[in-house]
Amino acid sequence: GAVVSQHPSWVICKSGTSVKIECRSLDFQATTMFWYRQFPKQSLMLMATSNEGSKATYEQGVEKDKFLINHASLTLSTLTVTSAHPEDSSFYICSASNRGSTEAFFGQGTRLTVV
Amino acid sequence: GENVEQHPSTLSVQEGDSAVIKCTYSDSASNYFPWYKQELGKGPQLIIDIRSNVGEKKDQRIAVTLNKTAKHFSLHITETQPEDSAVYFCAASRGAGSYQLTFGKGTKLSVIP
Numbered sequence: 001g002a003v004v005s006q007h008p009s010w011v012i013c014k015s016g017t018s019v020k021i022e023c024r025s026l027d028f029q030a031t032t033m034f035w036y037r038q039f040p041k042q043s044l045m046l047m048a049t050s051n052e053g054s055k056a057t058y059e060q061g062v063e064k065d066k067f068l069i070n071h072a073s074l075t076l077s078t079l080t081v082t083s084a085h086p087e088d089s090s091f092y093i094c095s096a097s098n099r100g101s102t103e104a105f106f107g108q109g110t111r112l113t114v115v
Numbered sequence: 116g117e118n119v120e121q122h123p124s125t126l127s128v129q130e131g132d133s134a135v136i137k138c139t140y141s142d143s144a145s146n147y148f149p150w151y152k153q154e155l156g157k158g159p160q161l162i163i164d165i166r167s168n169v170g171e172k173k174d175q176r177i178a179v180t181l182n183k184t185a186k187h188f189s190l191h192i193t194e195t196q197p198e199d200s201a202v203y204f205c206a207a208s209r210g211a212g213s214y215q216l217t218f219g220k221g222t223k224l225s226v227i228p
Contacts, residue, residue, distance in 0.1 A: 004158075006158070031213065032212075032213035034215070034216075041221075041223075042220070042221075043204060043218045043219065043220045043221050044159070044204070044218045046215060046216070046217075049215060093158050093159070097212040097213045098212065098213075099212070099213060100212070101211065101212030101213065103149065103161055103164065103211055103212060104211075104212055104213070104216065105161075106151075106158040106159045106160070106161075107158050108157055108158045109156070109157060109158040111156070
């Protein structure tokens with residue numbers, strides 16, 4: 001299957017700083033990327049959907065000014081957690097698909113710890 | 116919106132036995148039902164999926180059944196092995212690929228050697 005690479009796999013940052021997470025589709029053009037958040041022992045919660053070249057669509061309750069999503073190319077989407085706080089600590093996962101895809105492919109996730 | 120319920124939340128089986136995980140969905144427009152396996156600290160991995168025009172699909176030890184009328188679908192793993200131990204998520208969407216997935220809460224499967 002297609003490969004989606006997420007970077008970094010883990011990151012520790014100080015409160016108040018910003019962190020950028022990258023999601024790359026390595027061998028296909030991702031017209032749509034999804035960003036999820038997963039708390040320990042819980043399910044994946046969709047944060048936003050981004051289509052290449054347009055603004056992301058955020059789910060209800062997700063602050064778009066705090067979680068900045070950029071999908072500037074067909075192979076890269078970024079999630080920036082701005083002014084991070086300890087409650088933002090979580091596992092962030094992206095998935096990517098092509099318009100003609102029969103499935104969405106997931107990255108390996110990024111463990112964010114805010115101290 | 117779609118709501119996906121998944122049961123059980125935890126499941127322990129002896130190696131070699133079968134495991135069954137069940138999900139129900141609420142949106143009658145949903146027509147794509149994937150199952151994912153997630154190991155600790157990793158992203159979900161698609162293991163099998165089914166579309167609403169099919170009632171059953173099998174891939175070696177893994178099978179999925181779909182009852183569209185009752186709005187439920189199930190994952191069946193036969194001859195379980197210790198490496199099957201993981202968290203399994205069902206999901207539903209109105210289409211494959213670029214459509215939003217709604218996930219169940221997950222089932223932690225433990226296969227006891």
